[in-house]
Amino acid sequence: MDLDDVRSPWRDRPVTGAPAWGVRLRAALLAGVASVSGSGTAAAQAGILEAAGNLRFEAQHAVGVASVAGLVIFSTTLALLHLWERKGAAERERALRRELDALHGAQERAEMLVGAERQLMISWDGRDGEPRIDGDASVLGDSVSPGRPLAFGAWLSPADAAAIDAALARLKERGEGFHLTLRTTRDRFMEAEGRAIGGRAILRLRDVTGDRLELLRVRQELARAAEGLTLTNALLDALAQPVWLRDADGRLAWVNRAYLQAVEAASVEDVRARSLELLDRGARDEAEARRRTGERYEARVAAVVAGTRRVLDVAEGPAGSGSAGMAVDVSELDGVRADLQRQMEAHARTLDQVPTAVAIFDSRQRLVFHNTGYRQLWGLDQAFLDGHPTDGEILDHLRAGRKLPEQADFRAWKAAVLGAYRTVEPQETWWHLPDRRTLRVVATPGPGGGLTYLYDDVSDRILLESQYNALNRVQRETLDTLREGVAVFGSDGRLKLSNRAFADMWKLGDDTVASGPHIDAFVKMCRPLAPQEELWVDLRAAISGLSDMRLSHSCRMERRDGSVLDCTAQPLPDGATLLTFIDMTASVNVERALTEKNDALERASRLRDEFVHHVSYELRSPLTTIIGFAQLLGDESVGVLNARQREYSDHIKRSSGALLAIINDILDLASIDTGSLELDLSPVDIRETIESAVRGLDDRLADTRIHLDIQVPAGIGTFVADQKRVRQVLYNLLSNAIGFSSEGQTVTIRARKVEGEVLFEVTDQGRGMPPEVRAKVFERFESNTLGTRHRGVGLGLSIVRSFVELHGGRIDLASAPGQGTTVTCIFPADGVPQRLAAE
Numbered sequence: 001m002d003l004d005d006v007r008s009p010w011r012d013r014p015v016t017g018a019p020a021w022g023v024r025l026r027a028a029l030l031a032g033v034a035s036v037s038g039s040g041t042a043a044a045q046a047g048i049l050e051a052a053g054n055l056r057f058e059a060q061h062a063v064g065v066a067s068v069a070g071l072v073i074f075s076t077t078l079a080l081l082h083l084w085e086r087k088g089a090a091e092r093e094r095a096l097r098r099e100l101d102a103l104h105g106a107q108e109r110a111e112m113l114v115g116a117e118r119q120l121m122i123s124w125d126g127r128d129g130e131p132r133i134d135g136d137a138s139v140l141g142d143s144v145s146p147g148r149p150l151a152f153g154a155w156l157s158p159a160d161a162a163a164i165d166a167a168l169a170r171l172k173e174r175g176e177g178f179h180l181t182l183r184t185t186r187d188r189f190m191e192a193e194g195r196a197i198g199g200r201a202i203l204r205l206r207d208v209t210g211d212r213l214e215l216l217r218v219r220q221e222l223a224r225a226a227e228g229l230t231l232t233n234a235l236l237d238a239l240a241q242p243v244w245l246r247d248a249d250g251r252l253a254w255v256n257r258a259y260l261q262a263v264e265a266a267s268v269e270d271v272r273a274r275s276l277e278l279l280d281r282g283a284r285d286e287a288e289a290r291r292r293t294g295e296r297y298e299a300r301v302a303a304v305v306a307g308t309r310r311v312l313d314v315a316e317g318p319a320g321s322g323s324a325g326m327a328v329d330v331s332e333l334d335g336v337r338a339d340l341q342r343q344m345e346a347h348a349r350t351l352d353q354v355p356t357a358v359a360i361f362d363s364r365q366r367l368v369f370h371n372t373g374y375r376q377l378w379g380l381d382q383a384f385l386d387g388h389p390t391d392g393e394i395l396d397h398l399r400a401g402r403k404l405p406e407q408a409d410f411r412a413w414k415a416a417v418l419g420a421y422r423t424v425e426p427q428e429t430w431w432h433l434p435d436r437r438t439l440r441v442v443a444t445p446g447p448g449g450g451l452t453y454l455y456d457d458v459s460d461r462i463l464l465e466s467q468y469n470a471l472n473r474v475q476r477e478t479l480d481t482l483r484e485g486v487a488v489f490g491s492d493g494r495l496k497l498s499n500r501a502f503a504d505m506w507k508l509g510d511d512t513v514a515s516g517p518h519i520d521a522f523v524k525m526c527r528p529l530a531p532q533e534e535l536w537v538d539l540r541a542a543i544s545g546l547s548d549m550r551l552s553h554s555c556r557m558e559r560r561d562g563s564v565l566d567c568t569a570q571p572l573p574d575g576a577t578l579l580t581f582i583d584m585t586a587s588v589n590v591e592r593a594l595t596e597k598n599d600a601l602e603r604a605s606r607l608r609d610e611f612v613h614h615v616s617y618e619l620r621s622p623l624t625t626i627i628g629f630a631q632l633l634g635d636e637s638v639g640v641l642n643a644r645q646r647e648y649s650d651h652i653k654r655s656s657g658a659l660l661a662i663i664n665d666i667l668d669l670a671s672i673d674t675g676s677l678e679l680d681l682s683p684v685d686i687r688e689t690i691e692s693a694v695r696g697l698d699d700r701l702a703d704t705r706i707h708l709d710i711q712v713p714a715g716i717g718t719f720v721a722d723q724k725r726v727r728q729v730l731y732n733l734l735s736n737a738i739g740f741s742s743e744g745q746t747v748t749i750r751a752r753k754v755e756g757e758v759l760f761e762v763t764d765q766g767r768g769m770p771p772e773v774r775a776k777v778f779e780r781f782e783s784n785t786l787g788t789r790h791r792g793v794g795l796g797l798s799i800v801r802s803f804v805e806l807h808g809g810r811i812d813l814a815s816a817p818g819q820g821t822t823v824t825c826i827f828p829a830d831g832v833p834q835r836l837a838a839e
Contacts, residue, residue: 119206120149124172125199140190140205149205156190157183164192171201181208241328242278242305248321250288252277262305262327278303278327279314287316291323305329356456363449365391365421377455378403391418391451405431417443420451438462472497484582485565491575493519493544505565505581519543530557535567542569543577556584564588623663627656679722679806686716686751686758689723693730694749697738706741708734709748716751719758719829725803726827730760732800733823737764740821757809758829763822769815777813800825 120135133149140149152161160182167178175196182190189208194201233254236243242259244252255271263276270276277284279301287297296317303312311334316325348369351358357374361367366388375385378398389397395414398404407413420427420443431439440456476497479486485502489495494516503513506526517525523536530536535555542553553569563585570578630652632638633645641649690710701708730749737747745765752759769777778801804811804825815821 119204122149122203122205124201140184155184155186157185167192167194168201168203171196171203175201241326243324243326244278245319245324246322250284250323251275253322262303264306278305278312283314287314287323287325291316291318294318297325300330303327356454359453359455360446361391361451361453363421363446365418365450367391367394368450374453374455377457391421402434405433420445421449484580486581487579488572489519489543489577489579495519495522496576502581505583529561530559530565532557539567539569539579542571543579556588558588623656623659627653630656677806679725681720681722683718684721684723684726685718687712689727690730690749690751690760693727693734696731697734700735700738704738704741705743706738707744707746709746711748711750713752716753719753719827721758721807721827722803725806729800729803729825730762732797733760733762733825736797737762737766737821737823740764740766742766753829756829758827760825760827761822763820765820768817768819768821769813770817774813774815778811797823 120133120140123132123134124130125132131150140155152164156164160180164180164182167176167180170176171178171194177196178192178194180192182192184190191206191208193204193206196202233256236256237258239256240258242262243256244259245254247253252272252275255265255268259265259278260267260271262278263271265271265274265276279287280303283299283301286299290297296315298313298315300311300313303310305312310329311331312327313330314325314327316323348371351369351371352373354371355373357377358369358371359367359374360369367385367390368388370385374380375382378394379401380394380397384397392414395404395417399410405413417429424445426442426444429441429443431441433439437457437459440458442454442456444452444454446452476499479497479499480501482499483501485505486497486499487495487502488497495513495518496516498513502508503510506529508525512525519540523540527533527536535557538553538555542551552571555567557565557567559565563583566582566584568580570580572578630649633641634649634653690712694708694710697708700706734747734749741747741764747765748761748763750759750761750763778797800823801811804827807827809825809827811826812824813821814824
């Protein structure tokens with residue numbers, strides 16, 4: 001605003017009658033206003049003009065004029081201050097612009113510096129700040145997403161990824177810098193550098209190229225070579241044979257541990273310092289001479305190994321500028337060769353004594369050995385045989401003497417005989433000689449080529465076989481005329497001989513009889529006609545039982561068709577068993593009519609007695625008395641017994657003991673069923689319990705000649721259970737395994753701890769069980785002899801399962817026909833609350 005626009009009207013008017021001081025005051029005011037107007041402050045000018053316009057230039061108002069003067073001075077001062085601040089603000093603005101320009105320049109230089117090479121910069125503002133990524137992300141390769149360079153596991157090897165993760169964590173937490181060389185999954189090298197700058201964590205990733213890349217690759221190859229050398233040294237150290245390396249001057253540079261032991265040195269440095277050589281001077285000089293010509297040195301030398309003189313096979317050859325050698329101890333091999341030579345000589349002397357003719361030909365088909373039987377069989381001259389003739393020459397010589405079988409085409413027959421040299425399996429042929437002899441010829445190929453011939457004269461055996469067949473035909477015709485059924489089962493349990501009455505009685509076809517069925521198959525075919533299982537079990541035991549325990553057995557069979565047969569099994573001297581079946585139907589019908597009434601009376605009496613004595617404790621009292629008196633008689637406390645009486649006493653004790661065991665088993669099962677049986681849990685020594693159970697079976701093991709193998713780890717310790725019941729379980733399992741084992745077989749019991757459980761395994765080598773028997777073996781009163789002489793009421797395995805389940809355990813059974821049986825009882829090792837088997 002212009003100053004002239006705001007002037008008061010009185011400014012230009014003359015002041016009439018005003019005093020002189022008033023004129024001077026007005027002039028001063030006008031001058032002040034003019035000075036203010038030059039400053040350019042419109043507000044101040046307006047204020048001054050407003051004050052001046054309101055001034056009454058009158059003499060009586062001097063005080064008002066003074067006030068106006070003060071306001072003018074204040075406004076002037078305020079305007080001056082404003083001008084000063086405005087000037088300072090302009091200076092500061094110019095400084096800020098200069099600083100901004102400098103920062104723009106620094107940013108451009110930083111971007112130029114970062115972009116000058118292929119690298120990636122990642123920065124974090126604080127420990128948990130978001131990362132900022134600058135630079136060329138392609139430095140990481142095409143397999144890494146540009147937005148995920150921190151996913152180190154995607155483009156680095158696992159070890160390097162873990163290393164940079166740990167380094168970044170230390171950088172963010174403690175500001176600890178690092179410098180790493182990383183290897184990518186593409187077999188490239190990256191350089192990672194981490195620093196803390198201005199409170200920020202900076203990570204720089206650069207691709208390693210040029211000389212540094214070559215240096216890293218060389219280092220990598222060097223590390224691999226060093227690792228391979230370490231592994232090679234470790235392998236050579238693990239060898240039991242001495243190994244050594246020599247330098248270009250022939251001095252020992254390195255030896256393995258076996259070499260140190262051989263020369264009794266403490267270290268490689270000790271060997272080199274004392275020049276401890278395994279070989280003597282002559283061997284070393286010869287090896288050095290061979291090395292200079294580039295040849296390999298191999299020899300068998302004598303040397304002192306660990307203070308003992310040994311024979312070594314030494315091999316040393318050039319290796320780089322030096323040589324490498326190895327020694328193998330062959331002292332035992334020399335001894336074995338000498339022993340083999342002695343055995344071969346003894347073998348030859350033995351073959352000279354056997355009647356079988358033996359001839360051995362080498363791979364060139366030349367005779368290298370023959371015994372006296374071979375020379376006598378063919379009547380050959382010793383001088384001829386000492387000339388080592390070929391197999392073909394011997395055949396031609398025998399043909400000339402008419403000692404070979406007559407052949408229409410001898411050339412083809414000879415080629416077939418010599419063809420055995422090109423086979424790998426033994427060949428058996430029969431030669432019928434012109435002098436009526438029959439030879440069984442076996443040609444066995446040798447491992448290194450050649451053949452071994454065995455000539456067995458079987459003329460006498462064939463004659464005996466024909467006589468036997470004639471006698472067998474006469475015997476068969478005789479048996480076919482009998483009305484009784486007759487069958488002979490061999491020691492292997494198969495039908496060897498039978499008559500027509502036997503086949504008709506059991507409705508067996510001719511093909512079935514001719515096939516020689518086993519006793520088990522025969523029982524299976526005949527059971528539909530006679531379902532009495534116990535009778536067949538006894539017959540099977542009489543036929544297939546142990547030869548020294550087989551006794552005569554007689555029984556009566558009632559068949560479904562109403563007929564009654566009396567069967568008798570009689571052991572024969574050759575191990576076979578004769579079975580005879582006589583039809584007793586008529587006499588049995590008469591006897592049955594006479595005894596039916598008596599049976600009814602006896603049945604009533606038996607029911608009464610069973611009701612009175614069904615409580616097993618009533619049985620135990622007299623049985624205990626019987627056992628006591630039997631033991632008293634057996635101890636001969638009341639008098640000396642003869643052999644027959646002592647045998648009867650032993651039978652009484654064994655039978656009474658078996659009956660007492662059955663009664664105890666029934667009591668135990670009854671107690672388990674009623675829930676009244678409680679376990680007495682305590683620490684049980686596993687080994688002691690097994691030995692205690694075995695002691696009760698020593699007599700049976702001795703009588704049956706069955707071997708017991710106990711496999712219990714040392715220090716197996718104890719577990720919590722009822723010791724008495726565990727011992728009873730093991731006793732029943734072992735008794736069952738012995739009962740189903742044959743003479744000479746082995747019963748094995750094992751014990752081990754596995755993951756908080758104790759396992760007892762009892763394995764036998766008996767006949768094994770078919771699936772239908774395994775399904776019922778743990779049921780009560782289920783007894784299967786499986787063709788053995790084992791008898792029982794079928795409570796042993798049922799009690800075993802009940803006691804094991806009462807302990808909170810379980811029982812497994814593995815068995816197959818012909819593969820034996822394994823029963824496994826599994827108990828908890830720390831004891832559990834009692835559970836009834838029914839639960």
